[in-house]
Amino acid sequence: MDWHAIPLPALYAQIVLGLVNGSFYALLSLGLxxxxxxxxIINFAHGTMYxxxxxxALLSLQYIGMPYWTALVVVPIVVGLAGITIERVFLRHIYRLDHLYGLLLTFGLTLVIEGFFRAKFGVSGDRYPVPSSLQGAQNLGFMILPTYRIWVIAFSLTVCAITWALIEKTRVGSFLRAATENPSLTQALGIPVPLIVSGTFGFGVALAALAGVLAAPLIQVAPLMGSNLIIVTFAVVVIGGMGSLLGSVLTGLTLGVVEGLTKLFYPEAAATVVFVIMIVVLLTRPAGLFGRVR
Incomplete structure (x- = not known):
């Protein structure tokens, strides 16, 4: 393929569309x-929470008429509370065990929840309408971009920035880090460590649910939609560095753009380019691009 023959508007368009996908990668990998x-905890059920x-969002609209803006707040809170319940009932008992136990447990939860939704709603899925206030499109000069996609990019980046600042720059974040690095000492200082741990897991799950609400008007809402995305999300986290918040966000956005450009230059590799990059990173820097070598 003659790369020089590709017009610049097409190149810019793929970069913007890549940022849309990258916004979902960033938000999901941030929660992970x-x-x-x-x-x-390696939470394999993260895609299920998405x-x-x-x-x-879809069922609340169909059954009680909940508008999109309300669902954007209420649904992540409800799913986050479900995540807290999962942490207290299941995960709390395996913290002292190998990471593999948490992976297997959350994988089992994924199979159970997805199986229930497949039996209840089938596999074809349904569409969620774009809210009226975000309908239409904007002329960027080189492409016509739907307003809703612009909203997804802007809102996702805002949430990621707030989350990073909350954990890295505030007293609340210092309590979180202290509770996980030295729980005994933190508990002795009067800080409720079990509550912080449960809240942290619930918050991460709520970020995945928030990404799901954002994605509902763009894709078919179906029981397997999380399974199709979780593997890529894990790859993003591994490339950025397991546990690195800033690395997850920057890597998610970058890989979304790389994936978009690959579809333009070499479409056959678009589905695998993320995993090729992951292999290269693991071979050259096992801790990830932004991870700390332990």
Whole structure:
């Protein structure tokens, strides 16, 4: 293929579309990095929580008429509370065990939840309408971009920035890090460590559900939508560095753009380029691009 023959508008368009996908990668991998970085749990059910967020928005609209803006707040909170319940009932008992136990447990939860939704709603899925206030499109000069996609990019980046600042730059974040690095000493200082751990897991899950609500108007809401995305999300977290919040966000956005450009220059490799990059990073820097070597 003659790369020089590709017009610049097409190149710019793929970069913008890559940023849309990268926004979802960033938001999902951020939630995954929060849970692993602070709790050392490999949450394979993260994609399922993303699916629950999308279904929560869809079902709340169909059955009680909940508008999009309300669902954007309520659904992540509800799914986050479900995550807290999962942490207290299941995960709390395996913290002292190898990471593999947490991976297997959350994988089992994924199979159970997805199986229930497949039996209840089938596999074809349904569409969530774009809210009226975000309908239409904007002329960027080199492409016509739907307004909703612009909203996804802007909102996702804002949430990622706030989350990073909350954990890295505030007293709340210092309590979180202290509770996970030295729980006994932190508990002795009067800080409720079990509550912080549960809240951290719930917050990470809520980020996945928030991504699901954002994705609902763009894709088919279906029981397997999380399974199709979680592997890529894990790859993003590994490349950025397990537990690195900033690394997860920057890597998610960058890989979204790389994936978009690959579709333009070499479409056959678009589905695998992320994993090729992951292999190269693991061979050259096992801790990830932004991870700390232990």
């Amino acid at each position: 990095a929060v849970i692993f970085g602070l709790l050392n 699916m629950l967020g999308a279904f929560g």
